Amino acid sequence: MPAPDLPLLIDAALEAGKIATQFSGRTAQRWDKPDGAGPVTEADLAVNAMLEQRLPAARPGYGWLSEETEDTSDRLTKSRVFIIDPIDGTRSFAEGSRTWAHSLAIAEQGEVTAAVIYLPLRDLLYAAAKGQGATLNGAPIAVSHVPDLEMAEILAAKPNLDAHHWRQGQVPDFKRNYRPSLAYRMALVGQGRFDGMLTLRPSWEWDIAAGDLIIREAGGICSNRQGQPLRFNNAHPRLNGVLAASTGIHAALYAQLDPDSSGIAS
Structure with a gap:
């Protein structure tokens, strides 16, 4: 994993939060995707547009997979690929909840090597890079160890x-x-x-x-x-x-x- 990949995702996630929070979930335009694939709002599309412009420009050799972009087979020819959900929890966003998140990752040869999950309305930024541990707002985190x-x-x-x-x-x-x-x-x-x-x-x-x-x-x-x-x-x-x-x-x-x-x- 190139060293700057995680900072790139963190900066992009923070910018995504700025864009999404400009919309009011309950009043944002909303559409239902075909075949029962769930809702999408104008906030999802605005965040996706920014990420799709910003991230591939910074890493032109990487592929692209996003919930809000029509998929193509081109990404299968790339060793590294962005895997993006502009807003995970769109229904919650549309209901005015605070539990939706931006989910950004980079995978190399099928394994995720850099990742960010950001909840702007809760001020929670989870991040990880392969071999470097995981953090919440910059502080190390670890799974629980309940025995049973x-x-x-x-x-x-x-x-x-x-x-x-x-x-x-x-x-x-x-x-x-x-x-x-x-x-x-x-x-x-x-x-x-x-x-x-x-x-x-x-x-x-x-x-x-x-x-x-x-x-x-x-x-x-x-x-x-x-x-x-x-x-x-x-x-x-x-x-x-x-x-x-x-x-x-x-x-x-x-x-x-x-x-x-x-x-x-x-």
Whole structure:
């Protein structure tokens, strides 16, 4: 990873926050994407336009993957690629919530090497670079080390606790909590505020790329629902769920998941 990549993402995320907060979520123009792909607002598009102009100009050899840009196969020819969600948690943004985030990452040969998750309305900037640890507002962070799954607090949408996802239909006995932004959920696990997170449905790369590195650099493990490491810049940029936690909690969750269950949870 070129040394300036993380500062580049941090500066871009801060600028994204300035742009997004100029819009009022409840009054920002909003459209529904085709095929039930969710909402998009004028704030998403304004942030994406700035990032798409600024980041590739700074790194002309990198590919580009963003939720709000039509995807092309050109990025597959690049060894490094930007993976961007201009606003993760668009529904929350449109409702006037403070839990939406900008999620910016760079992957090299499928592995994320620099990452930022920024919540401007909460003044929270999570960042990580490969081999350099993870930080929140410049201070080092680490995953929690709760010893037993029964003591753990896990971020997950309620459908993930449907019995068919778990061996013999036995849902683990942990405390469930929820945040609407998937990127924020992952950042909170990296911070140690929660002990793990899971989403068992297919997940877009732009929602999870930055959080993957932040959790790993904070001492945790990220995998798909089959326990395999996450790899990015795939031809179809969607991964088979996310399971993230400290080593022990990750192992305990994975051991109780039904490997034959289809991923339909949120």
